[in-house]
Amino acid sequence: MRPPTDTADDPIDALLHSEASTADQLMPCPYLDDQLACLPLxxxxxxxxGVDVDLLLATGFRRSGLFWYRTRCxxxxxxxxxRVPVHTMRPSRSQRRVVKRAQVDLKRQVEVPRSDAVRLELFNRHRLERGLGERALSMQDYxxxxxxSSAVSLELSFWLGQRLVAVSIADLGEQSISAVYTYFAPSYSKYSLGTLAxxxxxxxxxxxxxxxxxxxxxxxxxPHLNYKARFKPQQCLxxxxxxxxxESALL
Structure with a gap:
């Protein structure tokens, strides 16, 4: 049972604790160079x-570890x-080719998120080769x-034979799925692993x-985030x- 709160009249405050004391501090933006961001956790x-997760997602929140945040820059x-309404999604011709190629060569597994040396090595290699970070993460960081997770989460992993080539972490809501983070081996670009995920x-x-x-x-x-406009039809908050x-409204 959720503990009583004096902010229960606000559905978000009923779900999440107040922001940390550092909430209004600016930090280097993780998405744009030379910009400052405010990401209160x-x-x-x-x-x-699942209903709670749907509400948070519908109001623009994202999850990182146990925390939830939305930008306030x-x-x-x-x-x-x-977001994409799943049942009306129309993959393009090139996206359909990505799926067909994967069906021939790759195997997909669905399980709970887990950590091991193979996943950590792939995660850090992805970050390094795509210029997403200077410091390798430790197993604890990963x-x-x-x-x-503070939600019900799952892991999609993609395998070429016995080689792990991509991992996608997602959260489950009652009526939704949220893509949390995807990483992959850049050397297997012919499989368009980000799009495939x-x-x-x-x-x-x-x-x-x-x-x-x-x-x-x-x-x-x-360029690591604007590819999302290719999945249509799409809704924006x-x-x-x-x-x-x-797509033209986003690009």
Whole structure:
């Protein structure tokens, strides 16, 4: 049972503790160079149900480890939450080719998130080769980021024979799935592993009777995030409302 709170009239405050004392401190933006970001972190007050997760996602929250956050940057609004209605999603011709190629060569596994030396090595190699970080993460760092969760989470892993080539971590809501983080071996670019992970999460969502696939933030100026506009039809959260958008509206 969730402990009583004097903020229960606000559905978000009923789910999440108040922001940390460092909530208003600016930090280097993880998505855009030469920008400052404000990403206040909040811990859940108790265990989160699938309905709770749906509410947080629908109001623009993202999860990182045990924490939930949404951007509150004073001088920038380039991070746009996006989601795809699963049952109306229309893969492009090139996306369909990605799926067909994977069906021939790759094996997909679905399990709870886990940590081991193979996953950590692939994670750090992905970050290094794609310029996503200067410091290699430790096993503890990895577990705090991708294994420890305040939601019901799953791991999609993709294998070429006995070789792990990609991992995607996702959260399960009552009516949604949220893509938390995906990493892969850049040397296997012919498989378009980032695109494949999104398509396979959409397939999993449909098979689990989930209506929505949340893709996180679209950031036009970030080449690692602006690919999300290719998954259509798509909805974007602007001014507190989810709006239908075509690719041209994002690019």
């Amino acid at each position: 909040r811990l859940p007050r108790g265990s989160l149900s 004073p001088a920038c609004n380039q991070c746009v939450p996006v 577990e705090e980021f991708l294994v420890h 999104v398509l396979q999460l959409a397939d999993l969502a449909a098979s689990c009777q989930r209506e929505l696939l949340y893709l996180g933030y679209y950031v036009r100026a970030n 602007r001014d507190g409302q989810w709006q239908d958008h075509q």
